[in-house]
Amino acid sequence: MPTTALPPRPDTGTPAEILLEFPDNRLLIELCGEFDCNLAEIEARLSVQILRRGNQLAVHGEEELQAEAVKVLRALYQRLESGRGIEPGDIDREIRMGESVEETGTRDGDQLEMFRGGRVEIHTRKKRVEPRTEAQKTYVRALMENELGFGIGPAGTGKTYLAVAVGISLFLEGAVDRIILSRPAVEAGEKLGYLPGDMKDKVDPYMQPLYDALNDFLPGKQVAKLIEEKKIEIAPLAFMRGRTLANAFVVLDEAQNATTMQMKMFLTRLGEGSRMVITGDRSQVDLPRGVTSGLADAERLLGHIDGISFNYFTAKDVVRHPLVAKIINAYDADNPA
Structure with a gap:
């Protein structure tokens, strides 16, 4: 999925936001959760702000926390692409483990x-x-x-x-x-x-x-x-x-x-x-x-x-x-x- 980091803020040098684009709107809806509850959980745990714009998610926050949130969002989306759902425990695991799911053996x-x-x-x-x-x-x-x-x-x-x-x-x-x-x-x-x-x-x-x-x-x-x-x-x-x-x-x-x-x-x-x-x-x-x-x-x-x-x-x-x-x-x- 494409990722875009907008130009850094002149005062801090950190990206103003990171944009993640998701090709499947249906999976994006599942990723966000009912009333965006999944996004709210990630925001609370990682102290970032996530805004939805069409088929994109914009992540705001400190650079290190932004990167962590992007990893979590990507891993959860890959989980949905593989046919699995998302439960609260899955979000907790992705945040704790900090690893993206790759091809399985x-x-x-x-x-x-x-x-x-x-x-x-x-x-x-x-x-x-x-x-x-x-x-x-x-x-x-x-x-x-x-x-x-x-x-x-x-x-x-x-x-x-x-x-x-x-x-x-x-x-x-x-x-x-x-x-x-x-x-x-x-x-x-x-x-x-x-x-x-x-x-x-x-x-x-x-x-x-x-x-x-x-x-x-x-x-x-x-x-x-x-x-x-x-x-x-x-x-x-x-x-x-x-x-x-x-x-x-x-x-x-x-x-x-x-x-x-x-x-x-x-x-x-x-x-x-x-x-x-x-x-x-x-x-x-x-x-x-x-x-x-x-x-x-x-x-x-x-x-x-x-x-x-x-x-x-x-x-x-x-x-x-x-x-x-x-x-x-x-x-x-x-x-x-």
Whole structure:
């Protein structure tokens, strides 16, 4: 798409505006969004002004920010040209990643596509999942390349979400026969008392975040059918004892709430043809005082072993509401240890 930089302002030497011309008006309308909401998001995030003139967009602002906005607009337009839509998360990712999408190279039959521009996509039944930060991209690659991986960092950084997405993609392409999702059944600082119902009814409240992730990637009826067929299992950590998990993609969520013995028990369940992912947040340990977190112990003991990846996230990788990152930073500042 043609780009024109008008002559610089005599007072500052920076371009008065950069003009981007788009050949397809229909795609330009999608790029702008309803009531220009996409343009408003880019303007707010990058401190620029974007004006629409026919089939052109004029970008005003500081030179560096103008260039960044142009990159984002081009990448989003290329996304539309390839037949994909634009969601708020796509705008956030383009701003964070700062890379334009180039020609893709796809391995036949693989659900994971590596783009020449460094982009990663995970295909599931309901949506394509794309990492939105460099740390997330590195994490997804590590999960594909290692049989055992750890994702450690604060809430909202996509540790569990991306792990489940990778598991779904591998299951759909036949690389694994089943998916096993687990987490310790530990109450988050409050006593819930006795829960009614059978065993499933009692543990389901603890497992709900895992159900939420599955339902984001697969139709609800398919999730129910796969669970009924035991091709997807969601169970508390205590239920893993004595099992050998072969040809499976296994995720242990909230691993900071596993004890040292539970962590050792879980890690030694790894069987032939399986991959295992452990996710946790060291700042949210709900174990009784004096009980060592198995996640901390695993970091200390396993960090030097080849074939095991450790990926770390910070508040910069939070992809929930922007306030979440600010809240995490505030707590970290108050507890620097």
